[in-house]
Amino acid sequence: MAALHIKKGSTKHSAYNLRPTFSDKKERHTLAVIVDNEPGVLARVIGLFSGRGYNIESLTVAEVDHLGHYSRITIVTEGTPQVIEQIKAQLGRIVPVHDVHDLTVEGATVERELALVKVRGDGEKRVEALRLADIFRANAVDSTLESFVFEITGTPEKIDAFAELMRPLGLIEVARTGVAALSRGA
């Protein structure tokens, strides 16, 4: 029997890449996952994403109920509708997970992120940085004669825009919290 000729490049397909594509269009979803705040719970959630090859664009976690020891993990992820459904189902079967909310499909949401932005400069650039910060409603929370640290809150896009404007004005460092999100209305 003749040896099989495997075409060059064909090895990029793997046995695990057999998913039918219901829709190729990728969507960005914000998920809120309510979990028991116990050791290892974040590792379980992150391990699920890395182990099954899903994306995490942003992740925020903190205990939100100190009496019940519940934490809220807000995850922004991207994938085809079928992958998003899988992510929700897989999250749902982690034992310490109580609830998985897909805020993107549950209706209108408020999404906010906080960032600290350090800018160094002098002269006209320093004045311009202050003026832009004012427009973006960013507060200077630290200042020296040659630098500012601005605190800015808003949607991820607003923070992106602010950081982009600061770049030519002496942007040094950005720290971001990741997205926190709640559905609108009661």
Place this chain on the structure above:
Amino acid sequence: MTRQMTGAKMVVQALKDQGVDVVFGYPGGAVLPIYDEIFLQNDIRHVLVRHEQGAVHAAEGYARSTGKPGVVLVTSGPGATNAVTGLTDALLDSIPIVVLTGQVPTFMIGSDAFQEADTVGITRSCTKHNWLVKDTDKLAGTIHEGFHVAKSGRPGPVLIDIPKDVQFASGKYVEPQKIEISHYQPQIKGDMAEIEELVEAIENAKKPIFYTGGGVINSGPAASQLLRELADATGFPVTSTLMGLGAYPASGKGWLGMLGMHGLYEANMAMHDCDLMINVGARFDDRITGRIDAFSPKSKKAHIDIDPSSINKVIRVDIPIVGDVGHVLEDVLKVWKSRGRKTNREALQAWWKQIDGWKAIDCLKFKQEGQTIKPQYALQRLEELTKGMDRYVCTEVGQHQMWAAQYLGFEDPNRWMTSGGLGTMGYGLPASVGIQMAHPDALVINVAGEASWLMNMQEMGTAVQFRLPVKQFILNNERLGMVRQWQELLHGERYSQSWSEALPDFVKLAEAFGCKGICVSDPADLDDAIMEMLEYDGPVIFDCLVEKHENCFPMIPSGEPHNKMLLGEASTKDAIGSSGAVLV
């Protein structure tokens, strides 16, 4: 009244309260206090294995054959890491087991202490859930919760890591009835609207098929009973995955045999051509579906599964029903009966006629000729000579496993134990130990290949020590048969590393272990040799020398749909395309 006791005593008490009668394990420094408590009591038997992997597989065999969780006790570090393969195996096959590991004392965790490993970190992705218990007061509750999680919903392995100081310290014992109700309560009842939709599809189907899996067996004997009732009352054909064999009896009138990569021709053809596929507790594994985009193209698909993540994971279904198989089938039967037990009888008759045409191909036929035993013949004779017995069969992994699934018939659930999802060579021998522990008077046969069997052959010592009369039925072809088959079909007959030039003399090996060895090579002697094995009151290593180059058919080549099966040697030429070659 709360009872104070040491953590070690608590472990034994909690196991007793959970109804555990046997623990498979291996002692070591970090579990000595628990072993001390085991020494001081007689309710729980401890089976000393020879390697921790063996303990986990034995617990799997115990669990699969009884429906009760299997329990494992091993030490920290290497004890825990040796358990990892078994845990992964149990996770993929949804087997409920509870593994207790010792850990270095809490104040030494993180210091790279002797025999320290990050056990919960290592096993996080191969358990359903795991816990590190740092407080003796929480130990009993955690063990009870562990049993709850292992058994409920889609079953699976759990691990509880217990530092040595927690075992020594004293704390409050909590009875299972008194622990807080766990929030982990998977949905059991199916959605009635979906069930009605399924019943309507059953009434109208022209070419229906039940595609059943391990979930039917996990749901308990009642689920198998309901499946039989529904299948026989509707007259629909039934096929099953490797994991689901026995849920519907091999002698049942609707039985088509196993489906999938090495499934029967009639089963795969019926799956391909059906117009209603009712998946009961199976998960559209890649061994089943073959090429996804050509999988059963004309059918409406219903899927009953207790795990919501199984639904629409691989195959898009039309009628998804999340719930326990037993509960859902009960509702399906109830609704179907109340609506007048309707099926499309005429169409069904035509469908069966078509199926009978596929059956006539007789895809499992083979010719036993000459002086060499064909592996299929060995299994056919084994089936013939043990059919009516109180029999449990487990296997290793490879060609022999597929032949066993094809040529042995299973009449009841929990009678067939095999490593399906993970495909763990070395599973069978320790599993047979666990099965025999649970069923001391039954006939337990491990159908094995010599290569798989050698991977955990040390467990023969366990079988001898505990007087477990397990029969090791080794189909010895001196090859890694399945690897060899793929190399023949895919890699130009370049048999890279797929044979062994230094196999032991299995009869002498049996003598060395203190059990009986039988070697047979002539087909004429086979029946007598099998009878000798069955009649011997003790463990037997049965070395059956078989044809070395036999391939396992039928076979769906990787990357092909169900209707492109290979039925024998003649059809194998260039059967696998380059895109199929990269698949496993």
